[in-house]
Amino acid sequence: MASLSELWSYDFIRQAVYAALLASVLCGVIGTFVVVKRLVFISGGLSHAAFGGLGVCYFLGVEPLLGAGVVAIASALLLAAGSRRWIRSRDAVIGILWSVGMAIGVIFVALSPGYAPNLMTYLFGNILTVGKGAVLATFLFTILVLCFIVLFFKEFVAVSFDEEFARVQGVPVGLFMAILMVMVALAVVLLIQLVGIILVIALLTIPPVISLMLTRSFVAVIVLSTLIGAIMTLAGLALSYVFDLPSGPTMVLLGALLMLPAYLWRRMVRGDLPRSPRSLPSDSPTSVSSAS
Amino acid sequence: MTEPATLIELQDICFGYERKPVLQDVFLKISAGDFLAIIGPNGGGKTTLVKIILGLLRPWSGSVRSYLSSRRGAIGYVPQFADFDEAFPLKVFDVVRMGRLGARGPRRFYAKEDNRRVESTLERLGLEAVATSYIGDLSGGQMQRTLIARALVGSPEILFLDEPLGSIDPESRVSVIEALKELRGRIPVVVITHDITPFAGLVEQIACVNRELYYHPGSELTEEMLVQVYGCPVELVAHGVPHRVLGEHRH
Numbered sequence: 001m002a003s004l005s006e007l008w009s010y011d012f013i014r015q016a017v018y019a020a021l022l023a024s025v026l027c028g029v030i031g032t033f034v035v036v037k038r039l040v041f042i043s044g045g046l047s048h049a050a051f052g053g054l055g056v057c058y059f060l061g062v063e064p065l066l067g068a069g070v071v072a073i074a075s076a077l078l079l080a081a082g083s084r085r086w087i088r089s090r091d092a093v094i095g096i097l098w099s100v101g102m103a104i105g106v107i108f109v110a111l112s113p114g115y116a117p118n119l120m121t122y123l124f125g126n127i128l129t130v131g132k133g134a135v136l137a138t139f140l141f142t143i144l145v146l147c148f149i150v151l152f153f154k155e156f157v158a159v160s161f162d163e164e165f166a167r168v169q170g171v172p173v174g175l176f177m178a179i180l181m182v183m184v185a186l187a188v189v190l191l192i193q194l195v196g197i198i199l200v201i202a203l204l205t206i207p208p209v210i211s212l213m214l215t216r217s218f219v220a221v222i223v224l225s226t227l228i229g230a231i232m233t234l235a236g237l238a239l240s241y242v243f244d245l246p247s248g249p250t251m252v253l254l255g256a257l258l259m260l261p262a263y264l265w266r267r268m269v270r271g272d273l274p275r276s277p278r279s280l281p282s283d284s285p286t287s288v289s290s291a292s
Numbered sequence: 293m294t295e296p297a298t299l300i301e302l303q304d305i306c307f308g309y310e311r312k313p314v315l316q317d318v319f320l321k322i323s324a325g326d327f328l329a330i331i332g333p334n335g336g337g338k339t340t341l342v343k344i345i346l347g348l349l350r351p352w353s354g355s356v357r358s359y360l361s362s363r364r365g366a367i368g369y370v371p372q373f374a375d376f377d378e379a380f381p382l383k384v385f386d387v388v389r390m391g392r393l394g395a396r397g398p399r400r401f402y403a404k405e406d407n408r409r410v411e412s413t414l415e416r417l418g419l420e421a422v423a424t425s426y427i428g429d430l431s432g433g434q435m436q437r438t439l440i441a442r443a444l445v446g447s448p449e450i451l452f453l454d455e456p457l458g459s460i461d462p463e464s465r466v467s468v469i470e471a472l473k474e475l476r477g478r479i480p481v482v483v484i485t486h487d488i489t490p491f492a493g494l495v496e497q498i499a500c501v502n503r504e505l506y507y508h509p510g511s512e513l514t515e516e517m518l519v520q521v522y523g524c525p526v527e528l529v530a531h532g533v534p535h536r537v538l539g540e541h542r543h
Contacts, residue, residue, distance in 0.1 A: 036380055155398055158390045161380055164371055168346050169394035169446070170364030216381040216426045 012128050019130040020233035022138045023194050027207045028226030029149055030187040032218070033180060035208040037160040040201065042079060042181070045094035047188040047200045048102050049075045054122055055105030059112045064122065065134065065189060071101065072185035080178040125196030125248035127237055138190045145183055156180065157218060194233065195248035206255035207232065213259075213266040228258065296323040298359055299450055299480060300345060305354035307337075307344055314340050318354070318505040322450070326480045329495040331488050336502035338484045339372070342452050360449045365394025368448030368479075370439045372455050378428040384438050385410060385423045391445035413445040417471055433464020437471055450480045457490055465490060 007013050034043050053071030054064040075097050082093065109119050121129060149156060158166040159176045167173045184204075191200045207225035215221060236251030243250075298321055305318040314337045322328060330338050343349045345356060346369055360366040368391075391413075392406040414420045417437045427435060436456055443451055456472070457465050469490060475481055476494055483491060488498070498508045 036377070152398065154390070154393060154396075154402060157382070157386075158393055161382060161387070161390070162371065162376070164343075164346075164348055165369060165390065165442070166393065167348060168367055168369045169390070171393055171398065212379065212381060216379075216428065217383070218381045218386070221381050 012130075015130050015132060015135050016127045016237060017234065018135045019127055019138060019194060020237060021230060022135070022142050023191055023203065023233050024207075024226050024229030025142050026138075026145065026187045026191060027203050027229030027232075028222050028224075029145055030184055031204040031229070032208045032211070032222045032225050033156065033160055034184060034204045035212065036218075036221075037180070039181075039184060040205055041091070041094055042076075043184055043188055043204055044201050045079075045098040046072045046075050046185045047192060047197050048099070049097040050101065050185075050189055050192065051105035051122065051197050052101035052103075052108075053105075055108035059108040065193070068192065069186060069189045072189050073182055075101075076181035076185035077178060080174070080181040121196070122192065123196045123198050124246060125192060125194050125199060127194045127233070127247045127251075130193050134190070134193055141186055141190060145187070148179065148183070152176065195251055199248050199252045202252040202255060203229065203232070206252070206259065210255075210259055210262040213262040228255070231258070296325050298323050299326075300359070301357040302345070303355045303357065305341075305344060305351045305356070307340060307349065307351045313352075314503065315344070315351075315501070315505075316503050318501075320499060320505055320507060322480060322482060324480055325477065326482070326497055327476050327495055328480075328482045328497040328499060329488050329491055330482060330484045330499045330501055331486065332501040334486060338486075338501050339454055341501055341505070342454060342482070342484055346452065363394070364397070365391070365446035366449050368443035368446065368451040370436075370443045370451070370453040370456060372458055373432075373435050373439055376427070376435070380427065382427055383424050384414070384419060384427060384430070384434075387427055387438055388414060388419075388441045388445055391442040393446075395446050409445050409447075410441075413441045416444075416474075417441045418467070431464055432460030433467045436460055436464065436468050440468070440471055444475075448479070450482070451475065452482045452484075454484045455486070456483060457485065457487075469494070 034040055050068035050072040053067030053069070055067075057064045057067030078097075079090065079094065082090065155166070155171050155176050158169070158171060159173050159180070163173050163177075166176075187204070188200055191203050194200075195203055207228040208221060210228050211221040211224035215224060232251050232255040236254045237247055239245070239254065240247040240250040300320075300322040302318055302320040305315055305320075306313065307315045318341065320341075330341065332338050340349065344351050346367060347356070388410045389402060389406055392402060392409065396402060396406060411420070411423075414423050417440060419434065419437055419441060422430060422434055422438075427438065430438065440451075440453070440456070443453075453472075456468055460468070472481065472483070472491075472494060483495070485491060488495065496510075498510070500506045500508070
């Protein structure tokens with residue numbers, strides 16, 4: 001097997017590692033909001049809807065991720081704008097965006113002349129094909145996300161916890177929800193390169209779900225999810241190299257496996273979520289963060 | 293004696309979801325010093341009415357006039373706590389501090405003053421011992437008092453509570469009632485409840501809402517009032533034991 005330094009000398013390996021690290025930050029920050037605000041189904045809808053734009057751009061010979069991004073953002077804004085009026089039918093709207101996007105994507109890819117070898121890449125991702133431009137775009141987006149979340153952390157948390165109270169306090173809830181949804185949409189599109197449309201939900205949900213088993217401080221969940229995201233993507237990449245497996249599914253399965261020890265730890269150390277007050281051990285690793 | 297100042301005035305409010313009307317021709321005046329109970333059957337429009345007052349819903353017609361100061365956080369709101377996600381990763385302190393959002397505004401971080409006010413409000417409601425507990429570990433009464441603390445920490449000029457005794461155990465009820473007793477006279481309070489019995493001795497005005505609103509400036513439930521709202525016959529249920537709050541019903 002090639003040595004690490006030898007591997008590092010390959011440009012595509014370096015790009016893959018950068019992409020994985022940036023992806024973990026997105027998993028941690030965006031994923032935490034997706035899980036606590038229960039936007040998982042929406043995120044799935046956005047990633048599949050994005051395939052419509054991807055297919056059209058593929059057909060036209062334009063950068064496919066551009067099309068995916070435009071469609072994902074448009075869908076996100078549509079859902080954010082409609083979220084108050086369509087409360088009853090939002091599920092259905094998401095489902096329709098989800099499947100219609102896929103249908104458009106598949107038809108346009110089929111209409112494209114010649115062999116379509118990249119289709120699998122978009123559905124299941126391949127971190128080794130991530131280009132320099134995409135890494136740069138992910139980097140800039142990650143910085144932007146971090147700025148927004150840090151500057152408006154109290155608003156994003158309040159809106160996630162209790163929209164109505166936030167609104168009574170004068171927080172522009174609609175605006176913050178729209179920003180959150182657009183960030184989710186862009187994160188989804190950028191993560192598609194790593195694990196593909198179908199698996200992207202795993203990257204956004206598994207790290208925060210594991211973190212929530214281990215800690216219940218909001219900031220700690222974000223930090224821990226970032227670490228777990230890094231383990232999933234980097235170790236997943238390494239394992240896929242060693243065993244010659246497709247990288248996206250390897251990452252996802254690794255994450256799923258990590259859920260087991262986390263679950264057992266929670267059962268053993270914390271008991272099964274005690275109901276009575278003050279029964280948590282006060283030295284749990286979570287007591288640090290939320291004063292920030 | 294001068295009339296107490298009017299704080300909020302509803303004029304001829306009509307509202308509904310989709311095309312189904314929920315509230316019709318509602319007039320209501322809330323004044324300084326009021327302790328108003330909004331009662332009525334489930335689905336009668338109590339919560340909807342309060343959401344209209346809070347500006348969360350826009351009425352089909354009619355007007356909501358507020359004479360409160362226009363600063364953010366002038367209205368304290370305690371929603372029904374059954375709707376909360378217990379697993380949400382927040383401590384009591386963090387939740388209460390959300391009540392400072394309006395005072396702090398969107399362009400600044402929470403400051404020392406916010407933390408100080410949170411601490412004193414927690415103390416006022418007897419929550420200092422659970423300040424660093426996660427909300428998932430609280431009893432019903434503690435969670436309800438946490439939400440009251442969150443509503444109070446921004447120094448509101450009026451407080452709205454939606455079913456503050458809903459789905460909490462009897463012992464916790466006492467602690468919530470005590471907290472409300474402490475507020476009476478200091479800040480106007482509006483309580484939504486389907487069962488007025490536990491609030492006896494606190495409530496000074498009653499509004500019965502069942503699509504229309506019937507206002508009663510006293511704290512006594514009269515037969516006539518309940519017949520108007522619920523139709524008859526009526527028995528209020530409290531503490532698991534049905535008891536009659538009315539004289540014998542004659543038809």
